[in-house]
Amino acid sequence: MKWRGRRGSRNIEDRRRMGGGGGRQLSLVGVLLVLGVGYFLGVDVTPLLQGTGVGVQEQVETEITPADERAGQFVSVTLADTEEVWAKLFREQVQQAYQPVTLVLFKGVTQSPCGGASGATGPFYCPGDKKAYLDTAFFTTMETRLGAGGDFAAAYVVAHEVAHHVQNELGILGQANRVRAQSSEAEANAISVRIELQADCFSGIWAREAQAQFGSLERGDIAEAMNAARQIGDDTLQRNAGRVPQPHTFTHGTSEQRERWFAPGFETGDMRQCDTFGAARL
Template structure:
């Protein structure tokens, strides 16, 4: 992916020098986090496991050269999404696009949707319209999931931005409202449709970025498709030594995630990403 030397986004909130902040959660705090996570569709289980109850000391984090490079990469990628979605909203939606803010952190930070840590992975919080990302996740993708490459990392950013797009279109709020009133199995099924639509929107972004910036290089799409494969629910459960349980899926299978990304890339139209009306996911 060609990104060096290009414009970065102004919508970056860099908290990395702050290090880990905040203490452990009280029982009341745990209940709040669980409620927010359920309503907004965020899996907070890893957070609760990582946080526990007690006190965490705040220590300034060292910003390495790799951190600086990753931050610049994310900033350029975010800027690309801003230009692409502003154009798509103007042409296909007939409305102005309001970009999200992306919070870069290192270790632990806080959001209205609960705490963020390396265990939670990147996520979008509708409450403050911000994306939370510890760039160490890119290293985890490469070393633990076999999903390396700069465009695989760009796909992660684009996917979280896609949740913001859903929020701007009113889709995310409606879907999460229904989830909050549903059984666990039905809520999971709705979550899958949310995530697959975000994958489809990511494909739309990839197509537009290629046409608008000429930033894609040979092998980039393969990196994104491989990342989609490695973070499919069935693949993650198999890699954890478990038999895949479809009723527990919240993001979709590897095949589904790849196919919906490809749909967005091939069609380039938000109407092609209506996973909520699709008979086949």
């Protein structure tokens, strides 16, 4: 992905120098048991941690490494690209102005209106403040633990969280979450899958437009994004955790579904083709 030397976004809230310290901490094993398939990517899963003793009680100075600096610059450029892409698409396809998302970079732990954020929760979007939260160490997790390395795989993560903001701006996310709140656990999970797959489709739209507007894609970039989508499918995550996949617990979709829904966004650039809620088959 061609990103160096390009414009960065002003909508970055960098909290990385004030990492979390103190407080009660849940062990890594405990976190994995609690979070399950929600560990790696997507919506806020911090409500699952309530009552577990995970908390943020104080802030301590945190060192910013050269790798942190590079990751921050990369995220800033990627976010700037999403701003231009979605501003154009909102004008052309829904005839309204796009209000960009703010992306919070943190290191270790931080807080949001949706709950505490940590490396265990993974990236997420919080409708409460219309901000996306990302610990850039997650990119290392993707590469070393998930086998989903590469700049464009990381860009896909950013684009996916921005896509949740797009859903929020369009009123889709609020409506879906209201229905989820009145549903059974299995039904709520099924709605979550449709939310996530639509975000994957919107990510495909972003990838198409990033190439059209900026020429930023390089050979192998789409393969990196598709591999990332495959590695974070609910079924793959559960198998890799030594569990038998249980579809009624899925909240993000299978590997096959996540790859498949990225495709119509990338192939058409049309938000209407991302209607997972009206699809008879996911």
